[in-house]
Amino acid sequence: METLENPKEVQRLADLLRCEGKRIGVVPTMGYLHEGHLSLVRAARAECDAVVATIFVNPTQFGPNEDLAAYPRDMERDKKLLTAEGTDYLFAPVKDSLYPEGFATRVEVDRLTDTLCGASRPWHFPGVALIVCKLFNIVKPHFAYFGQKDFQQAQTIRRMVLDLDFDLEVRVCPIVREPDGLAMSSRNAYLSEEERKQATVLYRALGVASELYVSGERDAAVIKARMAETIGAAPLGKIDYAEVVDYDSLHPIDKLEGKPVALVAAQFGRSRLIDNHILGEPFPSAKM
Amino acid sequence: METLENPKEVQRLADLLRCEGKRIGVVPTMGYLHEGHLSLVRAARAECDAVVATIFVNPTQFGPNEDLAAYPRDMERDKKLLTAEGTDYLFAPVKDSLYPEGFATRVEVDRLTDTLCGASRPWHFPGVALIVCKLFNIVKPHFAYFGQKDFQQAQTIRRMVLDLDFDLEVRVCPIVREPDGLAMSSRNAYLSEEERKQATVLYRALGVASELYVSGERDAAVIKARMAETIGAAPLGKIDYAEVVDYDSLHPIDKLEGKPVALVAAQFGRSRLIDNHILGEPFPSAKM
Numbered sequence: 001m002e003t004l005e006n007p008k009e010v011q012r013l014a015d016l017l018r019c020e021g022k023r024i025g026v027v028p029t030m031g032y033l034h035e036g037h038l039s040l041v042r043a044a045r046a047e048c049d050a051v052v053a054t055i056f057v058n059p060t061q062f063g064p065n066e067d068l069a070a071y072p073r074d075m076e077r078d079k080k081l082l083t084a085e086g087t088d089y090l091f092a093p094v095k096d097s098l099y100p101e102g103f104a105t106r107v108e109v110d111r112l113t114d115t116l117c118g119a120s121r122p123w124h125f126p127g128v129a130l131i132v133c134k135l136f137n138i139v140k141p142h143f144a145y146f147g148q149k150d151f152q153q154a155q156t157i158r159r160m161v162l163d164l165d166f167d168l169e170v171r172v173c174p175i176v177r178e179p180d181g182l183a184m185s186s187r188n189a190y191l192s193e194e195e196r197k198q199a200t201v202l203y204r205a206l207g208v209a210s211e212l213y214v215s216g217e218r219d220a221a222v223i224k225a226r227m228a229e230t231i232g233a234a235p236l237g238k239i240d241y242a243e244v245v246d247y248d249s250l251h252p253i254d255k256l257e258g259k260p261v262a263l264v265a266a267q268f269g270r271s272r273l274i275d276n277h278i279l280g281e282p283f284p285s286a287k288m
Numbered sequence: 289m290e291t292l293e294n295p296k297e298v299q300r301l302a303d304l305l306r307c308e309g310k311r312i313g314v315v316p317t318m319g320y321l322h323e324g325h326l327s328l329v330r331a332a333r334a335e336c337d338a339v340v341a342t343i344f345v346n347p348t349q350f351g352p353n354e355d356l357a358a359y360p361r362d363m364e365r366d367k368k369l370l371t372a373e374g375t376d377y378l379f380a381p382v383k384d385s386l387y388p389e390g391f392a393t394r395v396e397v398d399r400l401t402d403t404l405c406g407a408s409r410p411w412h413f414p415g416v417a418l419i420v421c422k423l424f425n426i427v428k429p430h431f432a433y434f435g436q437k438d439f440q441q442a443q444t445i446r447r448m449v450l451d452l453d454f455d456l457e458v459r460v461c462p463i464v465r466e467p468d469g470l471a472m473s474s475r476n477a478y479l480s481e482e483e484r485k486q487a488t489v490l491y492r493a494l495g496v497a498s499e500l501y502v503s504g505e506r507d508a509a510v511i512k513a514r515m516a517e518t519i520g521a522a523p524l525g526k527i528d529y530a531e532v533v534d535y536d537s538l539h540p541i542d543k544l545e546g547k548p549v550a551l552v553a554a555q556f557g558r559s560r561l562i563d564n565h566i567l568g569e570p571f572p573s574a575k576m
Contacts, residue, residue, distance in 0.1 A: 019307040098453075102536075104399050105451035106416075110392045129393075130382045163393035165386075165425040167299045187510040248390075 001083045003090045005096070010052075010091050014140035018211045022049035026141035028132060031055040032072040033081050034178040036184040040145040041085040042175050046172045052139050053082050054091040056098070061127025067270065070191045091139065098134060102274045107133045109156045109163075112250050116152050116263055117274065120240055121177055125156050133164070141168050151263060154191045155250055175275070177203065181286035187271040195268040198234035202264050202275040204285065205230035205242060209262040210283040218256040220244040231266055240265035240272070247278065289371045289451065295386070295426045296407040298340075298379050302428035308550040310337035310458040316420060319343040320360040321369050324464040324472040328433040329373040331461050340427050341370050344386070349415025360477045379427065386422060389506035395421045397444045397451075400538050401455035404440050404551055405562065408528055413444050420445055421452070430457050437463045437471050437549060439564045443538060447463045463563070465491065475559040486522035490552045490563040491574065493518035493530060497550040506544040508532040519554055528553035528560070535566065 004010050017024055025048030027040045055078060062068040072207045075092070082090055106126055112118075113125035136144065144161075146154045154172045161170055176184045181203030182196075191199060205227040212223050227242035245252050247259035256279065263276040277283060292298050293432070305312055313336030315328045325341075332339045343366060350356035370378055385561035394414055400406075401413035424432065432449075436441045442460045449458055464472045469491030470484075479487060493515040500511050515530035533540050544567065551564040565571060 007453055011453075015306065018303065100450065102447070103451050104397050105448050106394075106396045106398065107452075108394045108395065108396070112392060134451075134453045137455060140455075160393050162388065163391050163422075164395075165295050165299075165422045167425060167428075288375070 001079065001087050003079070005093055005097070007092075007093060010089075010138050011140065014138075016054060017050045018140060023143065023242055024048060024050045024052060024139065024141040025143045025145060026135065026139045027051070027053045027087075027145045028135050029053060029055055030057045030186065030196055031078050032073065032074055032186040032189065033078045033192075033268055034184045034186060034188075036147050036149060038081060038085055039175050039176050040147060041073075041087055041198065043171060044143065044145050045086050047171075048143055051085050051086065052089045053093060054139065054140065054253055055091075056091075056093055056095075056131065058127060058131040059095065059099070060130055061124050063121060063123050067187075067190075067257060069271075072186055091135075099112055106130065106158065109159050112152065112156050115245065115250050115252065116243060117265060118152065120265075124128060125153070128153055129156060129160050133160065136161075136166050136168065143169050145171045145173060147175065148172050148255070149185065149275065151261060152250060155248075163250065165174050179287040181207075181284070183273070183275045185271075185273060187273065190271040191268055195271070198236045199268050199271075199273055200230045200286075201234040201237060202273055202274070205223040205264050206262055206275055207283055209244070210277055210279060213256065213260070213262075213279040220252070220254050220256055220260075223256070223262065227262065227264060231264060231267045234266075234268075236268055238267040244279070245281065289367065289375050291367070291380055293379075293385070295381060298426050299378075299428065299539055302426075303428055306340045306428060311431065312336060312338045312340060312427065312429040313431045313433060314423065314427045315339070315341045315433045316423050317341060318345045318359065318412065318474065320362055320374055320474040320477065321366045322464075322472045322474060322476075324435050324437060325387060326369060326373055328435060328461050328462050329370065330377055331459060331567060332431065332433050333374050335459075336431055339374065340377045340429065341375050342380050342381075342382075342423055342427065344419070344423075346416055346419040347383065348387070348414060348459050351409060351411050354395055355475075355478075358558075379423075394418065395448065397447050400440065400444050402556055403530060403533065403538050403540065404529060405553060406440065408553075408572070413441070416441055417444060417448050421448065424449075424454050424456065426507055431457050431459055433459045436460050436465065437473065437563065439549060440538060443536075445540065454514070463572070464554050465572060467575040469495075469565045469572070471490075471561070473559075473561060475561065478558040480557055483524050485561070486524045487556050487559075487561055488574075489519045489522040489525060490554060490561055493552050494550055494563055494565040495571055497532070498565055498567060501544065501548070501550075501567040508540070508544055508548075509543050511544070511550065513551065515552060519552060522554075522556075524556055526555040532567070
């Protein structure tokens with residue numbers, strides 16, 4: 001695996017690869033990789049000729065009191081994991097090269113970002129849209145891989161790609177879970193042993209929603225209340241939302257029709273954790 | 289000259305051209321072409337292997353009470369002019385293909401757009417940044433050509449290209465003027481005979497600013513007052529601004545140092561006209 005730091009160098013590489021007829025797949029990450037990230041690399045590996053992973057802890061998607069400085073980092077371990085999965089290139093820019101002095105441009109995706117995580121973290125999706133826009137212009141990929149765990153992020157990027165005519169396809173890959181159901185996240189590393197145990201309430205709340213939906217419940221209020229109740233049983237958790245939204249608009253719905261999505265978010269100690277399930281799809285069973 | 293309407297078709301063409309080692313130059317326009325536009329085509333022709341002109345009257349850069357519906361159009365004449373200049377491709381999309389249902393993305397360039405035209409037309413530069421961003425992703429040019437007449441637009445796009453890592457160079461070409469000094473603009477077509485005569489006050493105001501600067505005047509207030517006075521002599525004109533700003537920041541300056549730019553804007557009948565001059569550069573003489 002070759003590591004590149006300079007955006008211009010990556011652009012020259014991308015031009016070369018594209019002209020050789022190679023399909024480029026990009027996996028944007030903030031590093032501290034887990035099985036979720038690696039599943040994206042595998043999906044890219046299966047579909048593309050050149051797999052480019054990016055590692056950049058993007059400051060613009062963190063709020064003033066969030067965990068930017070503390071965000072877990074382990075570049076050497078990440079490189080080993082990426083190499084083992086057959087990643088061809090790693091783009092790991094230094095911060096100053098991406099946000100030069102006088103930086104003034106914003107990319108915002110309206111409507112999809114004012115609910116759910118966007119409601120409590122209004123800076124987050126503009127930061128994500130901006131960095132992803134930049135990475136697309138640098139890596140020039142044919143395919144870009146994101147995880148369904150960050151469902152609102154994936155839908156936001158899909159919309160941006162369509163609206164700004166990016167010449168690529170967005171692939172959204174299934175959530176990868178720990179044996180007890182907890183969705184994989186770099187932020188799980190912050191959890192104390194007891195927080196880690198209790199954090200499975202997010203997964204279980206989605207299981208409750210799935211069961212209710214399968215058994216015919218179509219009243220969002222009922223499902224939301226039961227999810228909140230499940231999360232509320234964890235004394236170390238502080239719920240942010242337990243919501244049911246429309247798949248496309250991401251706006252809350254009262255009556256479940258079409259393709260509803262259940263989403264949950266809660267704070268456990270220093271970690272803000274999120275999870276979701278598209279109602280009607282098979283619910284993943286926990287192994288323990 | 290080949291005319292293309294479909295963004296995806298243009299992207300396939302761009303990939304092909306780039307892989308043949310051809311340098312692509314794009315000249316984005318709203319049509320109703322004049323010598324100013326054609327000078328951009330000539331600059332592209334001199335520097336590039338494939339010249340792509342675009343014609344699209346972009347609705348998002350017009351305000352609710354502006355001249356979108358009335359904006360002058362003459363596609364057949366435009367095609368003849370472009371063909372005569374050796375343009376290779378014309379991208380002329382239909383509106384709905386660029387702003388599909390559910391469109392939600394904004395691109396904004398802060399700071400550079402809150403003064404001058406941005407102060408009185410706050411919707412304008414977000415509209416410009418958005419469409420130019422889209423056109424860059426569609427045409428994938430190596431070079432993009434803009435006129436200095438729209439100085440604030442050119443600086444805004446330069447900033448956006450840098451910030452979003454677009455893999456291209458922005459070229460800003462000199463203002464092209466009528467024999468009496470009036471800067472060429474598609475909106476000159478709206479002027480009555482008398483308005484057309486009086487509109488030269490904009491050019492003359494910049495001439496006054498240039499003379500004052502060359503003779504050593506460094507107080508912006510003096511230069512602004514004399515420009516406003518010159519424009520005020522035209523009874524059919526309604527001044528919007530007569531300003532001196534810093535070349536890079538576009539923010540008004542009190543004392544002229546570095547690279548100051550004088551800019552003027554005024555309404556003549558239905559036409560809002562703008563013009564500018566970089567102080568210290570040779571002032572273009574009128575032919576009549």
